[in-house]
Amino acid sequence: MILKGKVLTPEGWADQIGVTGGVIGDSDGRVVDLPGCLILPGCVDLHGDGFERHLAPRRGAVGDMRAALHAVEVELAANGITTAMLAQFFSWEGGMRGPDFAERFAAALDAQSTMVDMRMQLRFETHLLDQVERAMALIARHDVGYVVWNDHVPHAALAKGKRPPRLTGQALKSGRSPEAHLALLQSLAERGADVPAVLAGMGRALRQRGTLIGSHDDDTAERRAQFRALGAGISEFPETRAAAEAAKSGGDAVILGAPNVVRGGSHKQNASAQDLIAEGLCDALASDYHYPSLIAAAFALADRGICDIAAAWRLISHSPAEVIGLSDRGALSPGRRADVIVLREETRQVEACFVAGKVAFLTGDVAARLTQ
Structure with a gap:
């Protein structure tokens, strides 16, 4: 899975991140576009x-x-x-x-x-x-x-x-x-x-x-x-x-x-x-x-x-x-566990929470996009 949005990495802001096998890394899987969202550790x-x-x-x-x-x-x-x-x-x-x-x-x-x-x-x-x-x-x-x-x-x-x-x-x-x-x-x-x-x-x-x-x-x-x-x-x-x-x-x-x-x-x-x-x-x-x-x-x-x-x-x-x-x-860097949250930038509310790449919480527009 590839999450596209405003991603906070140790090197600075990026525009996408891959999740594969429960860790952060390259992925050729499904692309999920998340406009207006911050993707954070x-x-x-x-x-x-x-x-x-x-x-x-x-x-x-x-x-x-x-x-x-x-x-x-x-x-x-x-x-x-x-x-x-x-x-x-x-x-x-x-x-x-x-x-x-x-x-x-x-x-x-x-x-x-x-x-x-x-x-x-x-x-x-x-x-x-x-x-x-x-x-x-x-x-x-x-x-x-x-x-x-x-x-x-x-x-x-x-x-x-x-x-x-x-x-x-x-x-x-x-x-x-x-x-x-x-x-x-x-x-x-x-x-x-x-x-x-x-x-x-x-x-x-x-x-x-x-x-x-x-x-x-x-x-x-x-x-x-x-x-x-x-x-x-x-x-x-x-x-x-x-x-x-x-x-x-x-x-x-x-x-x-x-x-x-x-x-x-x-x-x-x-x-x-x-x-x-x-x-x-x-x-x-x-x-x-x-x-x-x-x-x-x-x-x-x-x-x-x-x-x-x-x-x-x-x-x-x-x-x-x-x-x-x-x-x-604790950081969105390759090989780390894919503990990732997706935050709506405007409201600062969590709309998705992944633990080791699996969904632990899902709501709002992010839920709609992930379940399409």
Whole structure:
């Protein structure tokens, strides 16, 4: 098959591309003319938790995981995401963030046959020290390739003897009383001195099996350096410019949130992703909590003059693929996997998504042309 339109290649814009045997290459097959369309590499999403709303449309209402994961795949493809890391917690927070749910989710994802490459990222809470072996068993059983360390313990409030914000809501989600939840938080905070040594051992074991390690929400340069020393070479959503600078100067990959770009700033008043990108302090964008934001962020960067669309698109395709070592995708070059999306230039809506050359999503005028 030959797709004719405005094609983004690593060398610049071309007027057509061939797809054969699931990869990009010369083709003498059917020619499909797609006027008014951009033909682009599929998006590679390194961290997204938008799938949670499909698993539990209402709080506590977890339904059929098979049906939910099918809905997730459709949403991903409709938003041009051909490779997705589904960020699943392994946390003391309980409910959908607890170890029991993480194990169920991993098993369901392994059993699901999908076209979109959906992988699990495990978000391990750093103070859950008595569950490290259980987490490592899950990682080995399901061949988890990317682990991120989080710390959601409200240290500042606890250190002041205050009741942490949103305590009652968090307790309800976890199935605990507010009193029991507060007691748990206090016990977790008291384990702080033991965390570095435990994470060091966990990091060694993860590196030995080739699992990538990241840290989440680094807020200082010192914090980033600590996680790097423990083996975490990826900094997800650094909260400050200092943390992002420390990551880049230390050779770490920096992942920022696409919704932050779209909004023009962080909803939590953290560092502006747009500003960090303009300063060269970003390697890749991730959907975070909103899958449509990946494409929207690329166009926002171009529209605002931060970079051209080719450079912006690289942040959601080729660069994230490089970060996690997926050298077979992320760019429309010969021999790469044919993960291709067709975007209506006027509306910027995805009208076709191909994964390894097969149709994963199809609509609009492109659907009419491909099915003629």
